[in-house]
């Protein structure tokens with residue numbers, strides 16, 4: 001397998017090459033870790049590999065299959081669209097995908113389905129509908145699910161797929177990281193004001209989603225330090241959080257932050273998202 005666009009991740013590349021060489025490429029793949037764009041890049045890279053028509057190493061990036069894949073115009077690569085603004089993959093869409101996956105590919109040897117950001121978009125009801133097909137997938141099909149953490153998917157989904165975890169993308173925007181640290185500090189501050197002031201700086205949707213991604217990473221770092229592991233993003237914040245939070249607190253705060261992200265993708269006003277996030281954090285930490 002050729003990897004032109006994916007930096008680092010040497011272990012992952014090695015496992016992918018091994019699977020390809022031994023002809024054991026799975027029918028269902030979960031891509032987690034890294035950033036949203038890195039996950040999509042790897043998903044699209046695997047899709048291109050699946051439809052590449054080259055007799056040599058794949059994806060060649062120059063055959064008809066690869067070019068159609070790059071133009072997002074390959075009839076055998078299907079991107080799940082999701083419903084409305086929330087882009088939720090509802091049960092009708094999953095049922096359509098399942099039915100469609102039993103139809104032979106049009107031009108390539110494989111058909112690919114990409115379902116991105118499943119922790120936000122693939123509800124439990126849809127995951128349950130998907131289960132049986134993942135267990136006994138049709139021939140010549142590759143299902144690719146991306147998510148921030150595979151742990152957010154049902155265990156039964158995870159056990160039927162191979163998970164590829166990307167290294168975290170440390171090319172973070174410094175301003176966003178500073179704001180994320182402010183929010184994390186606000187979460188454990190004595191007064192509610194600190195968190196409210198910090199979250200009010202989330203004045204634009206894409207920025208808010210990225211900053212909250214970092215807040216989740218900081219919280220995960222805190223949890224890691226608490227159990228004696230290393231922080232990935234910022235050890236100083238992790239140490240501070242570690243002194244103030246229990247394991248249960250971390251999990252709750254991560255859930256609350258994810259909920260805020262979901263509300264942002266649902267077009268809830270940013271001020272309302274901030275106020276709601278603050279109220280929920282206070283409530284979670286009062287119960288200590």
Ligand SMILES: [Zn+2]
Pocket residue numbers: 051052053054059060061062063064065066
């Ligand atoms: Zn090709």
